Amino acid sequence: AAGMAHEINNPLAAMIQTAISLENRLLNVDKIESNIEAANKHQIDANNLHRYMDDRGIPRMITTIKESGSRIASIVRNMLNFARSTEAQRMPYDLVTLIDQAVELASIDYQQKKQYDFRGIDIIKEYQDGIPKVSCEPGMIQQVVLNILQNGAHEMHNAKVDKPQFIIRCWYQKDRNMVAIEIEDNGPGIDQATRDKLFEPFFTTKAAGVGTGLGLSVSYYIIVEDHDGEITEESEPGEGARFRIMLPAI
Numbered sequence: 001a002a003g004m005a006h007e008i009n010n011p012l013a014a015m016i017q018t019a020i021s022l023e024n025r026l027l028n029v030d031k032i033e034s035n036i037e038a039a040n041k042h043q044i045d046a047n048n049l050h051r052y053m054d055d056r057g058i059p060r061m062i063t064t065i066k067e068s069g070s071r072i073a074s075i076v077r078n079m080l081n082f083a084r085s086t087e088a089q090r091m092p093y094d095l096v097t098l099i100d101q102a103v104e105l106a107s108i109d110y111q112q113k114k115q116y117d118f119r120g121i122d123i124i125k126e127y128q129d130g131i132p133k134v135s136c137e138p139g140m141i142q143q144v145v146l147n148i149l150q151n152g153a154h155e156m157h158n159a160k161v162d163k164p165q166f167i168i169r170c171w172y173q174k175d176r177n178m179v180a181i182e183i184e185d186n187g188p189g190i191d192q193a194t195r196d197k198l199f200e201p202f203f204t205t206k207a208a209g210v211g212t213g214l215g216l217s218v219s220y221y222i223i224v225e226d227h228d229g230e231i232t233e234e235s236e237p238g239e240g241a242r243f244r245i246m247l248p249a250i
Helices: 002-027 033-041 046-055 058-084 095-108 138-158 192-196 215-226
Strands: 091-093 122-127 134-136 165-173 178-185 230-235 241-248
Touching: 002 046, 002 058, 033 046, 046 058, 091 095, 091 138, 095 122, 095 138, 095 165, 095 178, 134 138, 134 241, 138 178, 138 215, 138 241, 215 230
Parallel strands: 122 165
Antiparallel strands: 091 134, 165 178, 178 241, 230 241
16 A cells, blocks of 8 residues: 555655646736736737637636545555554544544545535434544544445445435443444444445445445454444345444543
8 A cells, every 4th residue: 555655656746746737837928027928928928828718718627627636645645554554543532523523524525527515414413422442543534434425425326315314323342341432323224245245345336436445344354353343234125224333432
């Protein structure tokens, strides 16, 4: 993971920097002295150039390149976090805060290609008071919660659920000294054959190019192998799905 991330980082940095340079040289023709000199040298009218670029959607294309580059950079950071994950990096953390941050990330992760807006999903929070902290790598736990939320949103959208909702619960199970996170949706549910393979690498029910089948298998690794916890799923076709994460409390 670390090797792949570093190999991706170099051309990615060049791509993002070039996009920024294009933005400065094309969209700020009349604001930067060197741009003005070059435009005058070749007798280019800045206003006409702006109108042409607007007509051809060039500002939007440059913005897309920058946003896509940032998205790749985020993925690379996650890969490096996996590679660097050690006990020393863990810290006491409030899971309720992590959950709320993941929900916020999901709400701003809307993309036109997904054809749905996470902000249209009703979020019901049922948090117990006085939940102890857990020792965790917060970015990884947040990634697991975000992955479950995004998968659920995708399934509810595909099933055309009239009033999609998530119920997110968090409580302390004192007899086991573990903190539980439960994420329940009112989507189409999952049949038994799919549930049997849910956490297997590369297993996906999504169309080609939409899902890799790695999200839940990586989530399983993060919770079970890296944080000594548990992750399970309960579902019946037509009755939604419920994921439960258990992490040792401090």
